[in-house]
Amino acid sequence: MTRRFVEGSEAIVEAAILAGCRFFAGYPMTPFTEVLDHMAEKMPLAGGICVNAESELEAVGMAWGALATGARAATGSTGQGLSLMQESFSEITRAELPLVVVNMARGQSDYYQSTRGGGHGDYFHIILCPIDIHEAVEHIQLAFHLADVWRNPVQIYGDYLLAHTAEAVELEAIAFDTLPAKDWALDGSLNGTGGSRNINSIGMTKGNKGIEPERFWKRLQAKYEAIKIAEARHEAEFLEDANYVVTAFGTTAKFVRHVIREMRNEGSRIGYIRPITLWPFPSQAFCDVAGSVREIGVFELNGGQMIDDVRLAVLGAAPVAALGGISSDESGFGVGPLLNTDVIRSILEAAYERATGEEKDQ
Amino acid sequence: MTLIDTDRPPTVPAKEWRARKPSLLLEGDHDLCSGCGEPIALRSLLEVIEELGWADRAMAAVGIGCYTALTPLLDVDMVQALHGRAPSVATGLKRMRPDRLVFTLQGDGDMVNEGLQEVLHSAARGEAITCVLLNNGVFGETGGHMTATTVLGQRTKNTLEGRDAKYHGHPISMTDLLPPLGGVSYVARGTVTTARDVERTRRYLRRALEAQIAGDGFSFVEILTMCPTGWFIPVTEGPGYLNDTIAPVFRTGEFKADGKIVETQK
Numbered sequence: 001m002t003r004r005f006v007e008g009s010e011a012i013v014e015a016a017i018l019a020g021c022r023f024f025a026g027y028p029m030t031p032f033t034e035v036l037d038h039m040a041e042k043m044p045l046a047g048g049i050c051v052n053a054e055s056e057l058e059a060v061g062m063a064w065g066a067l068a069t070g071a072r073a074a075t076g077s078t079g080q081g082l083s084l085m086q087e088s089f090s091e092i093t094r095a096e097l098p099l100v101v102v103n104m105a106r107g108q109s110d111y112y113q114s115t116r117g118g119g120h121g122d123y124f125h126i127i128l129c130p131i132d133i134h135e136a137v138e139h140i141q142l143a144f145h146l147a148d149v150w151r152n153p154v155q156i157y158g159d160y161l162l163a164h165t166a167e168a169v170e171l172e173a174i175a176f177d178t179l180p181a182k183d184w185a186l187d188g189s190l191n192g193t194g195g196s197r198n199i200n201s202i203g204m205t206k207g208n209k210g211i212e213p214e215r216f217w218k219r220l221q222a223k224y225e226a227i228k229i230a231e232a233r234h235e236a237e238f239l240e241d242a243n244y245v246v247t248a249f250g251t252t253a254k255f256v257r258h259v260i261r262e263m264r265n266e267g268s269r270i271g272y273i274r275p276i277t278l279w280p281f282p283s284q285a286f287c288d289v290a291g292s293v294r295e296i297g298v299f300e301l302n303g304g305q306m307i308d309d310v311r312l313a314v315l316g317a318a319p320v321a322a323l324g325g326i327s328s329d330e331s332g333f334g335v336g337p338l339l340n341t342d343v344i345r346s347i348l349e350a351a352y353e354r355a356t357g358e359e360k361d362q
Numbered sequence: 363m364t365l366i367d368t369d370r371p372p373t374v375p376a377k378e379w380r381a382r383k384p385s386l387l388l389e390g391d392h393d394l395c396s397g398c399g400e401p402i403a404l405r406s407l408l409e410v411i412e413e414l415g416w417a418d419r420a421m422a423a424v425g426i427g428c429y430t431a432l433t434p435l436l437d438v439d440m441v442q443a444l445h446g447r448a449p450s451v452a453t454g455l456k457r458m459r460p461d462r463l464v465f466t467l468q469g470d471g472d473m474v475n476e477g478l479q480e481v482l483h484s485a486a487r488g489e490a491i492t493c494v495l496l497n498n499g500v501f502g503e504t505g506g507h508m509t510a511t512t513v514l515g516q517r518t519k520n521t522l523e524g525r526d527a528k529y530h531g532h533p534i535s536m537t538d539l540l541p542p543l544g545g546v547s548y549v550a551r552g553t554v555t556t557a558r559d560v561e562r563t564r565r566y567l568r569r570a571l572e573a574q575i576a577g578d579g580f581s582f583v584e585i586l587t588m589c590p591t592g593w594f595i596p597v598t599e600g601p602g603y604l605n606d607t608i609a610p611v612f613r614t615g616e617f618k619a620d621g622k623i624v625e626t627q628k
Binding site for chain 2: 190
């Protein structure tokens with residue numbers, strides 16, 4: 001194993017190619033831009049295609065076509081660009097194509113955008129939210145695998161720090177279970193036999209008049225129920241005797257986890273849960289602690305979005321408090337004053353004291 | 363005069379209609395109106411693909427319009443794209459399968475309204491795809507509303523006194539926009555109003571697909587189709603209305619061939 005000191009964007013691109021990604025289309029936008037840079041450089045060397053699309057609308061459309069041939073294909077952007085892609089995301093998802101989306105978000109205020117489908121119709125994307133570059137290398141490979149397993153898009157929810165900082169990582173291909181052949185992929189070979197295919201989102205079938213949306217969409221909902229059971233992932237620490245639990249996601253969780261480890265070392269009975277999949281949300285992890293904690297604190301850098309999922313998970317069995325808030329510097333890219341371990345420490349200590357009536361041991 | 367002269371025996375044996383059915387057309391029912399020009403255009407395209415020997419190597423990205431009611435009968439692998447997005451989807455298909463014949467189907471509302479940038483960008487990139495525009499000058503599926511190709515004076519459901527340039531703006535002609543672009547190999551416009559025009563349109567489709575097969579870049583055929591329902595006229599008047607009202611604005615013929623602008627069309 002060799003470790004290399006690599007920027008997040010480059011590591012994600014190399015890992016995507018290791019996972020077999022051979023088509024990428026994107027449009028530059030901070031902090032996603034470097035993903036496109038590295039794709040444009042590295043994809044042709046791997047025998048793949050990277051198209052510098054004229055807009056996000058077209059980037060996602062190109063990925064849509066590439067996916068229909070059975071190729072592993074991806075696109076990406078940041079929240080604003082993903083807003084433009086939502087119409088196609090909805091169609092691609094309900095047409096059951098395995099798209100991978102690299103979202104380098106401008107902070108944490110796009111949690112709803114990612115976890116609520118985002119476009120028209122009843123659908124979800126699996127959202128993997130890495131805490132660091134090491135995990136991002138794993139997640140991008142897992143993303144292509146899960147997308148093929150479930151025939152559903154998977155998004156990597158990263159951010160400015162993930163894209164633009166460097167870590168020493170091992171860039172090795174992960175071996176996943178072998179998947180069945182993509183017998184649904186288009187190649188024209190069945191044309192004229194009555195068996196040609198129509199990849200669509202509304203239940204159109206060749207030779208049959210009209211559409212069957214209800215049957216088609218009900219089948220998708222059954223798939224989502226199965227994904228909720230099979231794919232919810234989380235990381236937790238110190239839950240056994242915790243009387244206060246803090247939850248956070250993504251890069252922010254790295255700061256929060258550091259503070260909680262410090263507070264634990266100093267005697268606080270505080271624990272930590274980090275959703276690794278933002279959808280499906282790891283609700284059971286929160287249910288399991290709801291009866292034994294005084295409060296669950298949600299530290300997220302937005303107006304309060306993931307807190308809804310925590311509340312839905314515990315359904316009133318534990319108080320849930322918002323500890324974070326909107327935090328941004330002048331760039332608007334999500335690196336604000338709350339992303340600071342000293343500040344987080346004072347917030348978590350105050351919450352812990354308020355909810356448990358205990359001051360930390362001096 | 364009788365329609366069939368029963369006094370003489372036929373000089374050629376009777377043929378079953380199936381013998382003349384394109385191999386890529388499935389038998390079945392559809393919901394398109396009487397007098398619609400789109401089935402003729404689509405049938406012509408299927409015939410040409412078959413004649414060129416690419417029937418089992420063709421793939422499509424199709425848009426959304428009345429013709430979507432007919433796409434279940436086109437026995438060709440396809441992606442049902444969104445309104446406006448077919449050229450980008452076709453780009454993805456072709457980039458990953460350059461050994462396949464890739465075409466799009468779009469109406470005027472789809473291509474010229476919602477997706478104008480997609481078709482222009484795909485053309486300028488020189489994508490080796492063939493984009494087919496079925497232009498009837500109205501949103502037929504919604505019941506006859508103004509599109510970007512509705513001609514001046516044309517009555518639609520939202521231009522009740524006719525399209526007024528001062529109020530509704532001017533129609534856009536794709537054959538004005540596409541030929542100057544560098545990646546474009548072939549541009550033509552035909553109609554399906556008469557047997558002669560159907561044959562010409564078939565020739566344009568063949569040349570466009572041949573340009574793609576030759577690797578010459580982007581190719582485009584616009585087919586003016588009758589829409590008596592959306593034009594609010596009797597079915598039998600569709601071809602005449604098209605020839606009198608629409609064809610003078612959207613001239614037919616070849617506008618670019620072998621990568622060169624056809625001078626007589628300037």
